[in-house]
Every structure is written in structure tokens, then in C-alpha cells.
Amino acid sequence: MPTPFNPSDLPSWDPATRAQADPVTADMADREAGVGQWALIRYVGHPLGEIVPLPGRGLTIGRAQENLLRLDEPEISRQHARLDICEDGQGAWIRDMGSTNGLYVNGRKVDALRQAILLQSGDVIRVGGHAFKLKCLDALDRQYHEGVVIQTTVDSLTGVSTRATLLHQLEKHYELARRHGRALSLILADLDHFKQINDTYGHAGGDQVLRRFGGLLLGRLRGSDHVGRIGGEEFLMVLPETTADLALSVAEQLRVTLERERIEYMEQVIPATCSLGIAELDPAEASSGSLLARADAALYRAKAGGRNRAVSAS
Numbered sequence: 001m002p003t004p005f006n007p008s009d010l011p012s013w014d015p016a017t018r019a020q021a022d023p024v025t026a027d028m029a030d031r032e033a034g035v036g037q038w039a040l041i042r043y044v045g046h047p048l049g050e051i052v053p054l055p056g057r058g059l060t061i062g063r064a065q066e067n068l069l070r071l072d073e074p075e076i077s078r079q080h081a082r083l084d085i086c087e088d089g090q091g092a093w094i095r096d097m098g099s100t101n102g103l104y105v106n107g108r109k110v111d112a113l114r115q116a117i118l119l120q121s122g123d124v125i126r127v128g129g130h131a132f133k134l135k136c137l138d139a140l141d142r143q144y145h146e147g148v149v150i151q152t153t154v155d156s157l158t159g160v161s162t163r164a165t166l167l168h169q170l171e172k173h174y175e176l177a178r179r180h181g182r183a184l185s186l187i188l189a190d191l192d193h194f195k196q197i198n199d200t201y202g203h204a205g206g207d208q209v210l211r212r213f214g215g216l217l218l219g220r221l222r223g224s225d226h227v228g229r230i231g232g233e234e235f236l237m238v239l240p241e242t243t244a245d246l247a248l249s250v251a252e253q254l255r256v257t258l259e260r261e262r263i264e265y266m267e268q269v270i271p272a273t274c275s276l277g278i279a280e281l282d283p284a285e286a287s288s289g290s291l292l293a294r295a296d297a298a299l300y301r302a303k304a305g306g307r308n309r310a311v312s313a314s
Helices: 015-020 023-033 139-153 163-180 194-220 244-260 288-304
Strands: 003-005 037-044 051-053 059-062 081-085 092-096 116-119 124-127 130-137 184-191 226-229 234-240 263-265 268-270 274-280 310-312
Touching (some): 037 124, 163 226, 163 234, 163 288, 184 194, 194 226, 194 234, 194 244, 194 263, 274 288
Parallel strands (some): 274 310
Antiparallel strands (some): 003 116, 092 116, 184 234, 263 268
């Protein structure tokens, strides 16, 4: 049963110290020392199974940029909640930071403003539409949960993100671009005559083409970009801070690279090309779906124009 605690007993938190609170570094040190690492495991929300390590200086949750666990959704307050590992390392304290929609522990709302609750391994917290379970992970636990994340977020054939993961990234970057007036472009790519490839070389040959194309996409994009497989032979790239002109240049490079690629299968070389549609976020864009629809319309024009080409919606 969660135990109330006086919040004045918790260490103070200064946003200026955030840069020093590196959960990844702390996590690596604990692993090297063979010590279990306290972490939140995402049970509801995306990506399912995500591991969020708890740094020694505390973990803040909220919509604002400075939070270590940032959840960019309207129902999440800018400063929603905070967790601190107990001094004896046997659990963690959590408190509501004055959120609008409340903090829930094991299904019960934390009633008192800034009231601290003692959490133990297995307790579940919920903020907005997200739920996390607190766990102290050993090496085996970590391996299991990392495997869950891979299974739910990565397409096993191509190595790019799954449809759900990529569309989640699209929605997140759409909201950020709209809010801050930043550029955002999409590239929608479709492998040309893919049914004919399957008919000629078999599905294993088609899989080889998909696998190589996925590798090309991952190798050509920046670390801030996102790419996923959203259909059988259809891939979507989300490019933050990117104009339509730059996205068109990227798409053309990808098109030429695939056209020149030697995709070998059963001592044969499979010729493969792709068509690409590009769209940049318009300030008046009604939704991320509208942006995607414009990229899809540009892709249709590329295919109708003879395939093996990149066309921009603008």
C-alpha cells in the first residue's frame, strides 16, 4: 500500500542541474558495477516496454522541454510529477508537481498537492494516457524489456520503425513544428512494380529488396530523422527542421542510390527503383494526417508520371 510522506524530506530540485543528471551515464555505471537499476517500464503508451532509468538526482515528468521524461501531450502538465530514489535504494518517492489532470498510483489519484508517495517495485504510476511500472532491473530483466521494445517498435525484416512507432513520431514532430513554427517535411516512398519482383524472384527475393531498401534508408538519414515501414512496400520518412527543397534533394539521392544498388539474390541481380512524394508542413495544416495525405498525393503523381522519380507537393 503506498505510504504518504512529507515532501520536505525530499531533496530539492533545480532545473539548472538537469544537465548533470544523465540517466544513461548513471545506468551504465550501475551495470558495470553489477547493481540493479531502478527504472520505469512503459506499460501503456508508446513505445511499449520502453525503459526509463531513474537518475540519482531525480526524474521529472512533464510536457516542458526541461523534463528528463518529456510527454508532449495536452493532458500532461508542464511540470507534472517527480520521482526520487530512496536514500536506502529500496524504492522511490513520487509526488505531484501541481498537475492539472492529476497523478495516479496503482489506480488511485494522489489527492494532496505535492504529497509524496513511497513506491516499491511493481507499483504503477499513470500520468495522462501513459502508465509506467517501477522496477529494479537486473541484467536479465533489462535484456527482456529491451527485447520487448525491439519487437514492438522495429520492423523485423527491414530494421526500420514499425507503422505505429513511425506515426507516433510523426504526430509528435507535427505538434512541435506547429507550436514553434519550425519546418517539417515528409518523404513517402513506394518500391516500383513490387508485385512483379515477387512474381519473378519469389517472396524471398522481394524480402531481399525490402531489406536492402530499409538499410539504405537507415544509412542515409540523420540521427534526428525517423523512418518506418507503413505498408507492404511503402516507407515513410519524417524529417524535422527540413524544408521541402532539402527533402526533395534527400529523396532524389535515395532514388538514385537504389537505382544503382546491386541487390543480389540466388546469383541474380534484382533491379529495383522507387517513387517518392514529398510534402512540407504548411502553417495552416489541419492535422498530421493532412500533411501525410499531401505527401501521398505527390507520390501518386510520381507514379503516374512514370515511376522512378521524386515529386514535391509544393
